[in-house]
Amino acid sequence: MKQQEHKKVIYQVFTRLFGNDNTTNKPWGTLEENGVGKFNDFSDKALTEIRELGVTHIWYTGVLHHAMVTDYSKFGISNDDPDVVKGRAGSPYAVKDYYSVDPDLAVDPLKRMEEFQALIDRTHENNMKVIIDIVPNHVARKYEGMNNPEGVFDFGANDDINFEYKRDNNFYYIIGESFKVPNWKNNYQPLGGEAHPLADGTFDEVPAKWTGNGSRLSQPHENDWYETVKINYGVRPDGTKDFDLLPEGYDKKDYKAHFDFWKDKTVPDSWIKFRDIAFFWLEKGIDGLRYDMAEMVPVEFWSYMNSSIKMKFPKALLLAEVYNPDLYRAYIHLGKMDYLYDKVGFYDSIKHIVQGHGWTDHIPKVQEEIFDIEHHMLHFLENHDEQRIASPDFAGSAEKGKPAMVVSTTISSSPTLLYFGQEVGEPGAENAGFGSPTRTSIFDYIGVPHFQRWTNRRQFDGAGLSSEEKELRTFYKKLLAFSIESDALMGEYREIHYYNKDQNPSYDHRIFSFVRWSDTEKLIIISNFDAFKSYDLNLLIPEDVIKNWGLVQGKYLLLDQLDDSLKNSLHVKDGKGILKIKLGPLQSNIFKMAKK
Structure with missing residues (x-):
């Protein structure tokens, strides 16, 4: 395995929720009723606490200016129609202006870009890197760039709307039909039924455009991504591609070769638009991009996009949301992604x-x-799309996530993602409006109660946490801080699970064990996923591992990296290793061999 420097830990934070200390949590509440966090809430104290949690990168989610219902017209921003906005605060994945940031997040909306730039700088000063989202597959139904650089035109501004498809159109059109809002079922009403001058069951779009998830209906279904429109990347409606294809063998070539391939090719207009958007933000000091639903965009575009980025910003971190395992290798090797969701x-x-x-x-x-x-x-256990561990539909207990987090963090050299609030057991129980419980809403103005007990009205000292929540956060802090310093976690891996299950009657399918090592560090890791059962067993270390580690007969001191008071010994005899372990419910050990 190729040695890397150290593991990365990405802290995903939903930016408008982070500093909000309002506890009203009225369903469909307005910004004034339920509150909203600001860029400035990420103070030096807050950032120091995040860094000391073991974080190397912060993914500020929901930064770009997206469609919302809150009225900012006095700042020159047009109002959005609630019929095509999810929630009141709006989906961060329905971007309205790619060259600006969410006015909700600024103390002074007229200076929102300056306030975000200050946050980028502040994050860097606290020795962490910054990631934001790019959403290449779709944009808000009403896209309106108010801050375009010179020479930049809005998506669709130069489209020929007389055709369903043209290569350099940014959108697909449903010729001869007007857009109709979905036929709502299950008693859903925009804004929960509250009267609003634009919530009239109509939205003016002629001709109608394809919806973000690919629906070609002029009246999309309520479960379609009706608040967005799909971007055209030069893929014809029949699925054939209207651009050059990468020659065979390019999965073995580096990003420089990919850049050279595209530099003399004519590519669709949407490709250029998104490349320029990425450059705009990276030039402001952004260190990485997280690409939403990347698999819905052709891999050839990613070859073009990411090779262009790497030529100018070789250290940029490029992370993609891809769910189809059959596409993993293509999007890594051809699309030049650094990381994909596992x-x-x-x-x-x-x-x-x-x-x-x-x-x-x-x-x-x-x-x-x-x-x-x-x-x-x-690797992750929570993010904005997934259920909270502590929610009843996942585990019903944050404690049950602890062994999974140990395995997730230490089993590979991949980065670890921690979603804000996970470290204090946030259950996502609020009835926020458009959002549904078990997930912290990304569509509504809402408070995050367990997390608010840690932020403690912007003191960021955890004074409001219960003893159990404090212990949980300490667990995450020990685990993640260790992970970013460990050489072994970037080195070799060998599972010893089946070896022990075959030879050890006390070992069963609720435990998992493996070893990690490098030239400078040796680890034995075991986790108990059972919430009720304890284990008292001799963990066996195979002969080939003992030989590889260069251990001779004798006793070796082991120090647990999750519990400073816990020590153990590895006994080597006749070329085999034995480690006597008492493992309580949901307990994990990361035993590090002490240097002699």
């Missing part, structure tokens, strides 16, 4: 285990399937 595989499997349904036997199989690309697969 959801359909690792996350889905470990969630099943946490819920008590799955066996840990499946984990080695999942890892084996992506072994050649394991470094590129981002």
Whole structure:
């Protein structure tokens, strides 16, 4: 395995919720009723606490100016129609202006770009890097760039709307039909039924455009991404591609070769638009981009986009949301992504285990399937799309996520994602309006109660946390801070699960164990996923591992990296290792071999 520097830990924070200390939490509440956080809430104190949690990168989610219902017309911003906005605060994935930021997040909306630039600088001063979203597959139904650089035209501004498709159109059109808002079911009403001058069941769009998820209906269904329109990347309606294809063997070539391939090619207008958007933000000091629903955009575009970025910003971190395992290698090797979500595989499997349904036997199989690309697969247990661990539909208890987090963080060299509030057991229980409980709403003005107990009215000292919440945060802090300093976690991996299950009658499918090592560090890691059962067993270390580690007969001191008071010993005899372990419910050990 190629040695890397150290693991990365990405802290995803929903920016408008972070500093909001309002506890009203009225369903469909306005900004004035429920409050909203600001860029300035990320003070030096807040950023110091985040960094000391073991964070290397902050992903500020919901930064770009997206469609919302709050009235900012006095600042020269047009109002959006509630019929095509999800929630009152709006979806951060319905971007309205790619060259500006959300006015909600600024103390002075007229100076919102300056306030965000100050946050970028402040984050860097606190030794962390900045990631923001780019949403290439779709834009808000009403896109309106008020801050375009000179020579930049809005999406669709130069489209020939007489055709369903033209290569350099930015959108697809439904000729001869007008857009109609969905036929709402289940008693849904925009804004919860509150009267609003624009909430009249209509939205003027002629001709209608394809919807963001690819629906070609002029009246999309209520579960379609009706608040967005799909971007045209030169893929004809029949699925054929209206651009050059990468020659065979380009999966083996570096980004410089990909850049050279595209530099003399004519590409669709949408490709150029998004490349320029990426450059705009990277030139402001952004260190990385998270690409929403990247698999819905052709891989050739990513070859063009990412090779262009890497030529100018070789250290930029490029992270993509891709859910189809059959596309993983293409989007890494051809699309030149640095990292992809490891959801359909690792996350889905470990969630099943946490819920008590799955066996840990499946984990080695999942890892084996992506072994050649394991470094590129981002691990997470929560993000804005997924249920909170503590919610009843996931585990019903934040404690049950602890063994999963240990395995997720230490099993590979991939980055780790932590979603804000996960570290204090946030359950996502609020009835926010458009959002539904089990997930913290990304559509509404809302407070995040458990997290607010940590922010403590912007003191960021955790004074309001319960003793259990404080202990949980300490667990995350120890684990993540260790992970970013460990050499072994960027080194070799060997599961010892099946070896122990075959030879050890006290070992079963609710435990998982493996070893990690480098030239300078040796780790033995074991986790108990059972919430009730304790284990008292001799963990066996195979002969080939003992030989590889260069251990001779004798006793070796082990120090647990999660509990400073816990020590143990590895006994080596006849070339084999034995470690006597008492493992309580949901307990994990990361035993590091002490240097002699």
